[in-house]
Amino acid sequence: MLDAEDIFFIFVIANFALGFLFIGTQLYFGYFRMNEILRNLSNSRGVELRRSIMGRDPLTRFFMLISVGAMLTFHQRSIKGGDLDAEDYKHFPRSLHQMIKLSYMSALFGGALLFVLWAIGKYMGWLK
Template sequence: MRSEQETNFLLVAGGGIFLLGAVFFVGQIYLVFFRKDEVFGALHSSSGLRRRRTAVGEGVLGDYFTMLSVGAFLLFPERAIKQGELSREDFIYFPKSLLRVVRFLYSVGLVGAVFLLGVGVVGVVAGWLK
């Protein structure tokens, strides 16, 4: 049986992970359905976008997975430019307000992933997970 402290920790951690995941998922859906053309149009000369579009294809699911890659490009642009995935000119001229939205959403997703990993480590150390 779990103590009250353990139960509260798991409830708060689970709620936090759920909230971060929901914000990320809803934001991702917003980008795919309402801002996709603007994002993909601003990255027209980036080779990473072209490769992913041909690899995953068209449609909502393909746009969703392509947007995940684009979000990683825009969250870590130095790395993407260095690897040749993102054009420096595309990044410089990318709309700043849209860049803030994309960076916020993918930062929330990254924080959620780190938080989930941390709760998993705490669970293993505390003996809740085997």
Template sequence: MDVWIGFFDFSLAVACLISIVGSLIILYLVLFEFDNLMGRFRNSKAISVRKGFVDSFWGRWFIVGTMCAMVTFSNKQIRQGALDREDYENLPRWLVWLFRGVMSLALFWLVSMVILIEVGESMGWMSK
């Protein structure tokens, strides 16, 4: 039983670390690279519709999250017209990989939290 509790604590710590790393990357982009990012997505409809959110910190966070999702699932976004093909093709590869990495961290975190909650409830570590 102690081994499973140790594994649960370790898994929870890893999931928290992933959340912190992803949040710090987004925070950097919001605070220091936001204007540069807005210039790179100037033709994309999904970003131009959200320009009203630019005035607040959380609005900028939301816009950067939207950019991450659009770049990660670029084929679908280009077909739907939300992401401009020219904007996507002119993005530096490091930025594409950064956006995809952040989105992968977020999806991994979500899946690991669901698994940890289910395992925790089934093992009796968490009350229902």
């Protein structure tokens, strides 16, 4: 039978697995789908401003993808703020939009879960 510490450990391992999955999807989007993403968001000011710092390295591509994920997930705010063009959002490929949004939301969930697990571990005395 599993006790509370075992269940906590399972959640921690699952959260790290989610993190590795997120990194894998970001690498995929960053190196295999980035041109398509940038082409479909060519009129968006937020993408154009960040395009100049994007290089071939994973970190700047991750930054670009996280920015695009935030713009597509919170599209009303991004359109209102001028970072995302309404026509770009309307014509963005639906399947790619859903994959980026799912990846972004799972990263937000994983980050929040990490803080919750840390707080529970500290409270229960499992973490020093």
